[in-house]
Amino acid sequence: MVDRSIGKNIKKSSHKPASALKFRIDESGNLRAGVSASAGEFSLTPEIIHLLCLLQQGVPEAGLAAKLRQDFKQISANLPPQEEVNDLISEMTQAGCVIPTGADSSTAAGLDDGFGDPWIQWAMLADKPRCSAYQKAIGGAVGDNSVVVDVGAGTGLLSLYACKAGAREIHCIEETSSANILSGVIKNMSAAERERFKIHRKNSADAILPDKVTHIISELFGNDPLQEGVVPTLRDVFSRAGGAKTVGIPESVEIFCNFADIRKGPLKNRIERLISDDSSVTAEWWTPVRTIMKMINFDDVSFAHPVRESDLRVSGGFHSCFRIPLAPPPAANARLPFANYGHKFTERDECPVLILGFRAHLTAGITISNMPGEKDECEHWSPVIVPVRRRPALNEVFSARVSVSGDWQTITAEITDAKNKVIGSRR
Ligand SMILES: C[S@@+](CC[C@H](N)C(=O)[O-])C[C@H]1O[C@@H](n2cnc3c(N)ncnc32)[C@H](O)[C@@H]1O
Numbered sequence: 001m002v003d004r005s006i007g008k009n010i011k012k013s014s015h016k017p018a019s020a021l022k023f024r025i026d027e028s029g030n031l032r033a034g035v036s037a038s039a040g041e042f043s044l045t046p047e048i049i050h051l052l053c054l055l056q057q058g059v060p061e062a063g064l065a066a067k068l069r070q071d072f073k074q075i076s077a078n079l080p081p082q083e084e085v086n087d088l089i090s091e092m093t094q095a096g097c098v099i100p101t102g103a104d105s106s107t108a109a110g111l112d113d114g115f116g117d118p119w120i121q122w123a124m125l126a127d128k129p130r131c132s133a134y135q136k137a138i139g140g141a142v143g144d145n146s147v148v149v150d151v152g153a154g155t156g157l158l159s160l161y162a163c164k165a166g167a168r169e170i171h172c173i174e175e176t177s178s179a180n181i182l183s184g185v186i187k188n189m190s191a192a193e194r195e196r197f198k199i200h201r202k203n204s205a206d207a208i209l210p211d212k213v214t215h216i217i218s219e220l221f222g223n224d225p226l227q228e229g230v231v232p233t234l235r236d237v238f239s240r241a242g243g244a245k246t247v248g249i250p251e252s253v254e255i256f257c258n259f260a261d262i263r264k265g266p267l268k269n270r271i272e273r274l275i276s277d278d279s280s281v282t283a284e285w286w287t288p289v290r291t292i293m294k295m296i297n298f299d300d301v302s303f304a305h306p307v308r309e310s311d312l313r314v315s316g317g318f319h320s321c322f323r324i325p326l327a328p329p330p331a332a333n334a335r336l337p338f339a340n341y342g343h344k345f346t347e348r349d350e351c352p353v354l355i356l357g358f359r360a361h362l363t364a365g366i367t368i369s370n371m372p373g374e375k376d377e378c379e380h381w382s383p384v385i386v387p388v389r390r391r392p393a394l395n396e397v398f399s400a401r402v403s404v405s406g407d408w409q410t411i412t413a414e415i416t417d418a419k420n421k422v423i424g425s426r427r
Pocket of ligand 1: 115116124125151152153154155156157158173174175176178202203204205218219220221228233
């Protein structure tokens, strides 16, 4: 219902809740909101939730405190005055939870954690195999008539490759302050080049996309390739901007696995101690560690770890489990892919682990991966490692079932022995 006490000349609300806003209840039972893994989080009280609802309804900002008092008069007397409401909106804007309406202005200024960190962007920029593969793929696919959307543009590297390839229009979508770096680069270009760029400083879910997009380009992979939300993000962008002929770079991501024996490096001792639980060792440093160890639940441990080819013995190379299309990705309710892989241990493995890797197919024949020793291995990613909680006997068979979580944001795995006992997992 419209509040008649709000004057007609008061400006309409100039902010609205971000479409990308996600809610979760934290460990202490508090409701929190954030727009993505790379942005900050915001704590939500009932008044703030109500404020978000009022902003969504377009209630003018100058009247929000009055409207709150009216709606909450039976519940609370301790409500924020208009000045505090203005501050709250400004804080929520900084956290990316509300975005300014109208102008395509920045929501990125406050998002300096995660991908706003220059060192994280530099790790990606300095990764030669990654950058050169993208340059070749974009250079070969984009031409003079291309209208390109760069989803998660970061510092704008892929957009600059598209510009070099002659793209007519380049839409760079980036939610963190990395977008400021791209703005600086574009400022120094010629006016003709500058006009080809449009920067959307917001989450892709809130970006207004152009018509007739010819190419959707992105690099939204983590060590677990799904952890940065590549599937739901590209699903949304393709559903709004993709046509039958829209080219996606990358085309797909393929998931691989294999058992490996960690032969050296810092991980070897850590896994060995986890497995051996050696009660005969009575060293003074070890006995208390062993006591604590018994209290820790290691049932579902997995982690990304930098391992070199020389640290491992992987028999027979990595096995392809399944390929997830990304141009466009599967629907939210599509059947989850899975693969079962059985492995016979023909040598004595002291530190057995399951390694989960990925290979992204950018365009036909151009790939990048995070698998140690592969020709297309990139420098800044690590594979995901799932420790096996028991040493295999010689010729024993262990099985791995590799799949994807229901929200398509994690590669999952379960390792079982011949008696179907679970001896390692990632959920
Ligand atoms: C892995 S980095 C790649 C950056 C750049 N494209 C490159 O190749 O160097 C992914 C970037 O996407 C941004 N990002 C992720 N999801 C996003 C989304 N849904 N909307 C806008 N930006 C997003 C992150 O902030 C990050 O800067």
